[in-house]
Amino acid sequence: MKWAVVIFTLLVASAIAEEARRNLNLATECDEARCQLPRCRCSGTDIPGGLNPRDTPQLVLLTFDDGVNTLNIEKYRSLYGRRNRDGCPIGITYFVNHEYTNYKLVNELYNNGFEIALHSITHQTPQSYWAGATYETMMREFGHQRWQMSYFANIPINTIRGMRIPYLQMSGNSSFQVMNTAGLTYDSSWPTSQFVNPGLWPYTLDYASTQDCMMPPCPTASIPGPWVLPMVTWTDMRGFPCSYVDACIFRPDDNDEEGWFRFMMNNFERQYRGNRAPFGFYVHEWLISTNPAISRAFTRFLDLLNSLHDVFMVNGSEAIEWMRNPMTVEEFARKPCRQRIVAPCIPRTCGPLSAEHTTISYWMEVCTECPNVYPWIDNPFGR
Template identity: 75%
Template sequence: MKWALVAFTLLLVASAIAEEVGNDLEIAKECNEATCILPNCRCSSTDIPGGLDPRDTPQLVLLTFDDGVNVVNVQKYRTLYGRKNKNGCPIGVTYFVNHEYTNYRLVNELYNMGFEIALHSISHQTPQTYWAEATYETMMREFADQKRQMAHFANIPINDIHGMRIPFLQMSGNSSFQMMNSAGLTYDSSWPTSRFTNPGLWPYTLDYASTQDCMIPPCPTASIPGPWVLPLITWFDLNGFPCSFVDACIFRPDINDEEAWFRFIMGNFERHYKGNRAPFGFYVHEWFITSTPAIRRAFTRFLDLLNNLHDVFMVNASEAIEFARNPVKIDEYKKKACRSRPFAPCPFKSCGPLTAEHTLMTYWMEVCTACPNVYPWLGNPLGN
């Protein structure tokens, strides 16, 4: 009787997991390194891709900004123009852009300056449970449609949009990764880890079960070949608490103490640089740097230092994934051609007032194409 009860309980658990995963997906199994090989499959691991030694591994640094692009924050973004790594190539920066209050003419400008444009949803709406419970169909409306929307209004090639970050870093289980396959997106940068920080967790795929800690559930449980996970390796504040974004750190230096802020940034960076050189993320919102002169100066000092180190490279998120897929030693990495792409023109138009059908509010937009008929939103991303 006891074993019958155990068997029945296990059956109920298995049924619940199967229901969570979905009828068309298989539960992910433990990773098999013999069959999961680069460039298209990688187990979740702190091992350096390609078996490289840390001293031979380029230290990649990812600077990312979230939310809308507008006339206020673009002033800070323009201060990054012209910066170069020690190999002579322009630095990489990734912008995770949401739709509302975004100036698409300025998105086009950032793209033409060589920076990466990625997705942060159309609505960026609350409550957070909206994202936790988001279905495949919801994620298609938020991100697959935003990919078309971004390419259209900013007049940038749709095939140059590779990545996404879910608002509030709220994972959506399997649905977001299913959507990525349908939408032709390469990587997700929404999943924090505080467990795999020293050594850090390198990017990996979801062909097999992830070993990453699930800080903001639900996390994926299915085998979903194709999309890459770019883990957000947390920083640690002055009291040792993890923080996924710089501005989310609770116990941090005094906002007027430039030297303390510089040491704080360097301490988190050196954990990567002196460790297994997993990509170091400086994930932040623009306002946090701009609003405080001491933090702004410490940030600039940090960038100056990075750009003068021969084995450190500021890259965009797509380039970090490309390195994980095709790892090479520092000397070979230095010889790689700098990224380049054709200029994307922007014969911009100012549009408005445009009525938003979901709220009846009015908006104004700057776009690189014809003006929409109504304010673009979920279900009508081009405003037809």
């Protein structure tokens, strides 16, 4: 019965999407009188709610990309138990792709209070695959992955709200159309090197974006609903932008703990002493776990953030919630800590599983019944 409900839902979503695509209009210059929170926000660097910088909570977004498995779970576990100065657990967002992901461990991350978001089923190359991805392709990669992630990790589907396209390669209007159809809230794939100081705040696509397009094609249509969570780039030691911390070319030596700590602080302070747009620490786990000096600097940096009364490490969904209802530092610190319903997991080891896209056989750890074949695009449940 559960499979029948899932398949029916996917068919209904496709029908709704086809209707939505026929009604796309070119986005026009933002009308601030009409574009009002909580549903609409023009792209810009002004602080929401008219707050002064000193009264604005500095939101920090720590995110990790790619599969969750036994190779990286120990580093992720080292972050359990951290709390912001208000006493609430920190927020972290994991943008998870399907291949080589251990869904039992995804369930564990969810139950420890972290956000699970989407990073596609295939994460495939070449990059041009994503640049030219149609609505249908993005639905198969992300819309279907939302159901896949919820099913195999046994986590509530309504908690899966964010997405990030592999290689940060924009796909024009198609990914944002999919977000509307698939029930996703925000995208965090779009870097900006132009709106860094002051930083660009999250916004909606009701009207034309003013954000620079570093990885075209970028959206051009009016698509009310989805939020853009801009990736405000870091600046490396020679002034070049880098979207991911591990993508910074001119950076401290990997053995220089103090240099790395200062590098992190310099990029953080630009936002903290500026307009306090959300500060992103976007990274792949390997950089931290394979370099002890960077790991120590990272721990020192998080300790400092967690000691500041006006800094809050939050997940992507919480950042969007704040955008919809801006609060002062004091108000934000007084709000209740987020609550989450525990998602049970009865772990099963599945395999070896044959795959349609390769001759490799896979093993999977899941929280539900085992698939018949390795799940993949066009067969996300492996039936």
